[in-house]
Amino acid sequence: MVDPNFDGQKLGWLVTQIASEGQWLLEVVNHNVIDSQYVCAGEAIALHCLGVVLDRIHYASKSFFDDGSFNFTDCIRESVKExxxxxxxxxxxxSKASIPLKGLDVPFHSSHLRSGVDPFRRRLQRSIKLDNASPTKLIGRYIPNLTGKPFEVTRQYFNEVLRLTSSIPIQQALESWDRVASTI
Structure with missing residues (x-):
């Protein structure tokens, strides 16, 4: 744990700042458990830097946070420089705030691999029969790492997925929502 007050929004900001300062690939790619467990992907140097910064935040005296004297930007700059x-x-x-996933040397789910999404989607569409899919079995049980929230078949949930992915199939489902929802 980094700090009880360190949430997903702060992590997203931190990751963006480290990526920008270092000019490295570093992204939050999975939201496993909101405000508790995330997965980041990127270059090894960027992931190392993220771990260093998170540990520095973890070990910082609580008084640094209480009086506002902890400067995240300076911490990032110093860490990148070192x-x-x-x-x-x-x-x-x-470390106290991060756990590397051993054996993964590809920045999965990152923007770096986005060009492979459409070919992979087409492959899945050819391989998976829709007749065998049962979304009702997933409702409330399956937590997609994209959202970090239990799966739902609601317009609000699909809108959130669309916001995160710009997925054309999700957009099409939303455009014909009444028909889609009635088939589930």
Whole structure:
């Protein structure tokens, strides 16, 4: 745990700042459990930097947060500078605030691989028979890592997925929502 007050919005901001400051690929790619468990993907150096910054936040005296003297931007800049100075120290290891996923050396779910989404979707559409799909079995039980919230068949839920993905099939489902909802 980073800090009880450190939520998903703060993590998103932190990841964006580290990616920008370092000019590295670093993104929050999975929202496993809202405000508790996320997955980030990116270059090893960026993931290492994220771990360093999260640990510095974790170990910072509570008084730093209470009096507003903890400067996140300075912490990020200093960490990026230190890591760039000695890349031999770039090691992805478990810490107080992060757990590397060993064996994953591809920035899955990241914008870096977005060009492969459409071919993969077409492959799935050819392989999975819609007659075998039963969304009602997933309602409230399956938590997609895209949203970090239990699956629902509601207009609001589909709108959230559309906002996150710009998915044409989701957009089409929303455009004919009454028909789609009546088939479930």
């Amino acid at each position: 890591i760039r100075k000695d890349r031999s120290k770039v090691v992805l290891s478990r």
